[in-house]
Amino acid sequence: MRKLSFIIGAVIFAVFLPTFADMYLIHVASSIMIFMCLALSWDMMLRTGQLSFGTAGFFGLGAYAAIIAVDDFSVSPVMSIFIGAIFAALIALGLGVAVLRLREMYFAITTLALTSVFMVLARNLSNLTGGAAGKILFHAIFDGDPKKIYWLILSFAIVVIALSEVFERTRIKYAISSIRNDELVAKSCGINIFKYLLFVFIITSAIQGAAGAIYAQQYAFVEPESTFSSNFLLLPVAMALVGGIYSTPGPIVGAIVLGFASEYLKLLMPYGHLIIYGIIIILTIIFLRKGVYGTILDKVRSK
């Protein structure tokens, strides 16, 4: 009951935030929620035991798909977000058939390579993508009103959180946790491993694609280097690890903590502040493997 009232309180707070917060805070909160969704999607894939480094790749795909849809095919901006998600999902479906036969480092490095492939494609298919110079969005979503964009991102974040909870509460959880624990046992219990991996890969890629599409709408601009930037991999990974993997609250907590911390860090050291993320990843893996949320949860449970 307390948990439920906390969630309702948090949602109400989030919904009404733009009515009293200043522009800067609205902007920071929007960006944190985008990264939160990426962190959740990365964690959802990790729950199957597969470490994906492709987050930035599908993010970029979604961003490009959205801008091209609006500019070249006159799709409405809101619709373009769905296009971004569907495009990323379709690519994931096509590639998943090959990539999901890989495990461990082979899977990880191939997904990392995919990001580079997408970037090279974006740079070279200049007729469609604008090449190295990038592409500008002609009509920004909601005419660029930050409050409306904030609410759009908030609704997206709620959808992603709900999806993550579906992954935690339904038979999907039993399937993917079994696959992560022991594929042989999973198979022997009747689980179609490939089907579930493909399903999770498609869903998480769609989330990343939608996040990219929204980001592109927000900034009205895509460009190979910055849209496929490794930041969209590094930050979500650090956030999920710090908060605690294999859970919904973990990446949320991590995104909020690191998101605000990074704003402060940017002011403190404008150059190379990303080093903190690298160090945080190393430290959490060595000392705090369950993350902040997981460790607190353990403490509470053992009491």
Added chain:
Amino acid sequence: MKILRLENLTKNFGGLIAVNNVNIELQEGEILGIIGPNGAGKTTLTNLVAGTLEVSSGKIFFQDSDITNLPAHLRVRIGISRTFQTVRPLKDFTALENVVVGALFAKGESLSQARESAYKVCRFLKLERVDSYPDKLTVFELKKLEIARAIVCNPKVLFLDEVMAGLNFEEMKQMIQIVKSLKDEGMTICVIEHVMSVISELTDRVVVLDRGEVIAEGPYLEVSKNKRVIAAYLGEED
């Protein structure tokens, strides 16, 4: 009525032949023992039947349909379950949840149905600490958990790979009772075992494997007097 038939089954790993041209028939309702020295190919055979290894040549028939190329997760759905020689609990799940996995996916039950079936199976096996995580369970409980996860799938044929290993005398007696009651439930059971007293008490018939080949077949008492079998166990060359 034969329920499972292995026809000229062969499996090689590179140059090593683990199972060589094996023909075995399993009659419905019987308990078949598979015995043989270490490295005879018993576990490989289980893996071939369960579909977790691909056969090199030969065929597997289940209720007269060819299942040689059926993926493992579908074999358990049609009624072939197995336990693992070394227990393999899913460590992120409680004992009950381990069993729920089988009910969910092998039988396609809903979550609440699966919980119900899992409880039922655990009660049947007298597995009491269902809410404990595997690292807190004893060897006997883990062995029961292996069996629970296998039988919750409602198998017609059940492969038990060395379920007695590591148990003390008292536990073994209970385990024998469990296997007998599974037979009474109508399951056809294949026990792979090193403990000969268990084999003699449980099985209707045994197959002896040595270096991947069937060297003898028949009731335990008969087979145990077979010269080739004795030689295989003593490691003599003939």
Added chain:
Amino acid sequence: MKKIMNLYILFFLMLFLVALFRPYAFFYGLQRGSLYSLVALPLALILGIVGLLNLAHGDLLTLGLYLGYILFNQLRFDPIFSVIVIAPILFIIGFVVYKLTIERVLKSHHLNLLLITFGVSITLVEFINLLWTSRPRNVYVPYATKSINIFGINVGAYEFLYIAASIGVLLLIVFILKKTRFGQAAFAVGQNPKGAAIVGINVKLVYTITFSLATAMIAIAASLMIPRVSIFPHLGGPFTMRSFCLTAMAGLGNLPGIVLSGITLGLAEAIVQSIPGYSGWSDLVFFGVLILVIALKGYRRAVR
């Protein structure tokens, strides 16, 4: 054995054909490919013996390059000879990185190993970024820009050192593995760590030395590259990827295969680059091959 012979015949046939039809791409690809394999060999050594994919591999190369740049800039140290200084420094850095991070998670889940080297990679890049900013640095020495004329084609003379060095490092590693006590122990550990521990090999020590030694070997590539590249913080990332690609293509434990794969891909890249209007696509050669190769190999593994 016959299969390997066929592969070699195919390889030399390919070399011959490229040399015949695209002579410039032949020399350029040979040189680039050798450089790639020179960088890849230490990565393969760590992967083969420690069983660890070091995602910070390329960034250690970047660090080596910056060290060389400083040596040249501050002390007028000739880049080629700077290896004498860079190698020991990289050895120590490798040792420290290994002891501080990797060793602590070696026994835990494989995901943690990958993630921690990912963390090390980010930390290194950003550390370099902090220290030297993202401005590209260049080192000019006259001998590195000389070109020679072979059958009427102008090719860089200096880059032939890459070929010599990659073969040299290959022979060095094979020599260490086959002829030294440490190498034999390392080889045993790579095959079967538990077995090696039982016969009394100090596995922990072997891992530490292998990692540090392989890191030191990166200095050879770094010192050779100094006068020929623009040095910037993110230079190393693609090299990690290329190195892994070559290792995957050759197969674990096949060190000569890395040089052959390197040259093959170097040639392929050079050919794509030589097609007018398509030079930007050359980056896809490695990634395409990587995805293809490990998808095929992974598929075979899944079936088994």
